[in-house]
Amino acid sequence: MTQPFVPPHVQHLDVYQPGKPIEELERELGITGALKVASNENPCGPSPKALAALPGALPELHLYPDAGGFALRRALADKYGLELAQLALGNGSNDLLYQLVLATCEPTDEVLTHRFAFLSYRLAAQVAGRTFVAATVTPELACDVDALIAAITQRTKLVVIGTPNNPTGSIVTRGGMAKILAALPARALLVIDEAYAEYAAEWPEVDHADGLALLRTDRRVVVLRTFSKIYGLAGLRVGFAAADPSVVDVLGRVGRTFHVSSLAQVGAIAALDDDEHVATSARQARIAIERLRAEVRGPGVRVYPSLANFVLIDCGRASGPIYDGLLRRGVIVRPMAAWGMPDHIRVSVACEADMPRVITTLNEIFAA
Ligand SMILES: Cc1ncc(COP(=O)(O)O)c(C=O)c1O
Structure with missing residues (x-):
């Protein structure tokens, strides 16, 4: 609703859609052990x-x-x-x-x-x-x-x-x-x-x-x-x-x-x-990205190159159902529709122990 006190450039601003807290999603979906790879945080934790x-x-x-x-x-x-x-x-x-x-x-x-x-x-x-x-x-x-x-x-x-x-x-x-x-x-x-x-x-x-x-x-x-x-x-x-x-x-x-x-x-x-934390985190992210690029597969699926701690994935089809499927299996990624990319998701690197789960779940959903 237009309010007289709101100037047009504010009226038309996009509202930032914060992701739901993990605990809330687990409660809603009736799952436990959800893994969030949606916000490009450091999976190695704080320095x-x-x-x-x-x-x-x-x-x-x-x-x-x-x-x-x-x-x-x-x-x-x-x-x-x-x-x-x-x-x-x-x-x-x-x-x-x-x-x-x-x-x-x-x-x-x-x-x-x-x-x-x-x-x-x-x-x-x-x-x-x-x-x-x-x-x-x-x-x-x-x-x-x-x-x-x-x-x-x-x-x-x-x-x-x-x-x-x-x-x-x-x-x-x-x-x-x-x-x-x-x-x-x-x-x-x-x-x-x-x-x-x-x-x-x-x-x-x-x-x-x-x-x-x-x-x-x-x-x-x-x-x-x-x-x-x-x-x-x-x-x-x-x-x-x-x-x-x-x-x-x-x-x-x-x-x-x-x-x-x-x-x-x-x-x-x-x-x-904290040179050690930086070196470990960077090395681990590179290994994770190389694995995502080499191992994530599916019809029409493309994992883009990345020098950061995440990859962009073209799902080859609308990413909404992919996002939902991943969510139901407890893997939270970021859908890219707000960026104008309705077929894409962004997946942040997980820690070494969690990477097999991320890759397996992505491949299961892409194959479905
Ligand atoms: C490219 C880029 N710049 C800046 C930021 C924001 O960083 P900060 O948490 O320091 O505001 C992010 C966070 O995702 C980012 O991806």
């Missing part, structure tokens, strides 16, 4: 170093967090060879995307990405009432660099590229990203969302853009990273942007104060140092 550090922060919960996130930014600056002034923290990396739109886009400006990109790019633009443009993709559903460049206009302010992209798992090469940067209008920024960068690093033989290296050559590059994926801290909500100090400055102006909790800051600092 053990973060878990060990968090209790030490509990006695100080009556204090506000450090609004400047000094210690975490210092740790990030040291790890990545950046200046403190090049780093902004967010309540997850999504938060920083919303801040970027607020801080940089005037009413007539456009946010540009490609089709089948991460949905938050569109939402971040639309929440602020800014125009969202999605360029066409390659037949493989990856970013078509030339099509993206052709969609750049005088109004383009943010070009947002997820690499690896969610949900396609596709990447942009070094050359491709350099070409986009060369075509970027002087007044625009290139936002490279690297939520899965640490997973992609496990595939050194694949040519893959390096946002932080590009930032060193061009101050219009903004790199987004998160602690939600390989570090296993999605529940804490913390991510960061690496960018030119002038960009970090305006992010700080539009962002809310104290938006990154003290626990999130402590957990992230400890996780950043």
